[in-house]
Amino acid sequence: MGTLRxxxxxxxxxxxxxxxxxxxxxxxxxxxxxxxxxxxxVAAKTxxxxxxxxxxxxxxxxxxxxxxxxKSRPFRPRALAGKDFGFKWSAEIDYTxxxxxxxxxxxxxxxxxxxxxGIKSAEIPETTYYRFWCQKCDAFHDMISGGAPVYVQExxxxxxxxxxxxxxxxxx
Numbered sequence: 001m002g003t004l005r006x007x008x009x010x011x012x013x014x015x016x017x018x019x020x021x022x023x024x025x026x027x028x029x030x031x032x033x034x035x036x037x038x039x040x041x042v043a044a045k046t047x048x049x050x051x052x053x054x055x056x057x058x059x060x061x062x063x064x065x066x067x068x069x070x071k072s073r074p075f076r077p078r079a080l081a082g083k084d085f086g087f088k089w090s091a092e093i094d095y096t097x098x099x100x101x102x103x104x105x106x107x108x109x110x111x112x113x114x115x116x117x118g119i120k121s122a123e124i125p126e127t128t129y130y131r132f133w134c135q136k137c138d139a140f141h142d143m144i145s146g147g148a149p150v151y152v153q154e155x156x157x158x159x160x161x162x163x164x165x166x167x168x169x170x171x172x
Contacts (some may be wrong), residue, residue: 012065019058026051041098085143085155091163104160
């Protein structure tokens with residue numbers, strides 16, 4: 001698709017600019033008979049038809065250029081959704097940073113109320129273990145995979161890797 005953008009789109013832009021030039025020339029109908037004596041005998045209706053034909057061709061060329069440009073861009077979704085570890089999640093993807101991987105903001109949803117969950121410390125001494133908390137049901141929710149608990153940070157990294165693999169920007 002890169003060669004399409006590099007070769008066809010500039011040609012279409014050139015064609016569109018040529019069409020604009022032809023339309024500008026057609027505006028100066030009064031000056032054309034003095035420049036080209038052969039056009040003096042052509043009726044005014046013919047001039048109008050030529051101008052309308054050029055306008056139609058210009059519109060078609062611009063529409064084709066826009067369609068080809070849009071089709072040549074890679075599809076990059078801004079949001080994805082899925083389900084892992086018994087919880088639905090929603091991910092917002094930010095492609096603005098060119099120097100590092102795509103930024104992914106992951107939000108988990110309450111299995112009962114389908115609202116975003118908060119993350120609170122489990123208040124276990126000397127650990128950084130976090131749990132999901134739903135404000136609506138005022139309860140903690142733990143992630144479990146195969147009967148064993150899963151840490152929130154670990155689950156987020158796993159889901160982010162899955163998203164990057166799905167987008168094709170991560171080989172891991």
